[in-house]
Amino acid sequence: xxxxxxxxxxxxxxxxxxxxxxxxxxxxxxxxxxxxxxxxxxxxxxxxxxxxxxxxxxxxxxxxxxxxxxxxxxxxxxxxxxxxxxxxxxxxxxxxxxxxxxxxxxxxxxxxxxxxxxxxxxxxxxxxxxxxxxxxxxxxxxxxxxxxxxxxxxxxxx
Amino acid sequence: xxxxxxxxxxxxxxxxxxxxxxxxxxxxxxxxxxxxxxxxxxxxxxxxxxxxxxxxxxxxxxxxxxxxxxxxxxxxxxxxxxxxxxxxxxxxxxxxxxxxxxxxxxxxxxxx
Numbered sequence: 001x002x003x004x005x006x007x008x009x010x011x012x013x014x015x016x017x018x019x020x021x022x023x024x025x026x027x028x029x030x031x032x033x034x035x036x037x038x039x040x041x042x043x044x045x046x047x048x049x050x051x052x053x054x055x056x057x058x059x060x061x062x063x064x065x066x067x068x069x070x071x072x073x074x075x076x077x078x079x080x081x082x083x084x085x086x087x088x089x090x091x092x093x094x095x096x097x098x099x100x101x102x103x104x105x106x107x108x109x110x111x112x113x114x115x116x117x118x119x120x121x122x123x124x125x126x127x128x129x130x131x132x133x134x135x136x137x138x139x140x141x142x143x144x145x146x147x148x149x150x151x152x153x154x155x156x157x158x
Numbered sequence: 159x160x161x162x163x164x165x166x167x168x169x170x171x172x173x174x175x176x177x178x179x180x181x182x183x184x185x186x187x188x189x190x191x192x193x194x195x196x197x198x199x200x201x202x203x204x205x206x207x208x209x210x211x212x213x214x215x216x217x218x219x220x221x222x223x224x225x226x227x228x229x230x231x232x233x234x235x236x237x238x239x240x241x242x243x244x245x246x247x248x249x250x251x252x253x254x255x256x257x258x259x260x261x262x263x264x265x266x267x268x269x270x
Contacts, residue, residue: 064228066224122172129250145220
């Protein structure tokens with residue numbers, strides 16, 4: 001009975017930790033690969049953070065476009081981040097997560113603009129917001145939302 | 159996601175509608191919505207939380223909410239006689255555990 005109790009108390013969380021580590025890093029690598037592919041497919045598509053357009057552009061129509069994504073850390077990385085937060089310093093496990101979420105949101109915005117036939121996106125803004133935990137003790141699901149939005153332009157061609 | 163076109167009004171987060179001229183101002187228009195998380199979605203998100211990555215249920219929930227907030231802003235703009243809303247901004251705030259307010263605001267104008 002002691003072995004079973006030990007297994008339940010320490011073995012199961014350890015197993016989940018390992019599973020989360022392998023699955024989580026696999027998912028992350030795959031996501032980064034996809035992001036790079038999609039970014040190179042959009043190479044040359046003008047996305048600007050400012051409003052001005054070149055004088056040679058004759059703007060036909062415009063609309064507001066957005067792209068968003070909600071992501072969360074895997075269990076392993078949350079544990080590491082928790083340990084790290086207690087001593088301070090750089091929390092490396094969070095950096096790739098936020099990076100890939102932001103790039104994903106930008107890609108979704110750009111792909112939707114391109115898909116609807118728009119030629120450029122100007123005045124792009126990025127926003128990050130944290131979703132509240134569903135339970136007060138911090139064990140509930142928490143996520144971070146990345147939002148990218150901007151004004152998509154259709155150019156008149158002669 | 160295209161937020162403007164389906165609603166029959168020009169939306170832009172720039173200070174004017176590109177290629178058009180502003181002829182009249184109607185002031186600030188706003189739209190909001192407060193949403194709580196769905197229990198089914200929360201359970202799925204809880205499972206997804208173990209391995210990390212995108213929480214699709216939440217992405218959709220927030221997108222729907224933002225669309226609704228935008229629609230309310232557009233309805234207000236239409237009611238004052240505007241045909242465009244410029245300089246649109248979005249904001250999110252956590253009201254209580256599990257509930258969030260999303261709102262959109264901008265300046266209602268008439269463009270030609």
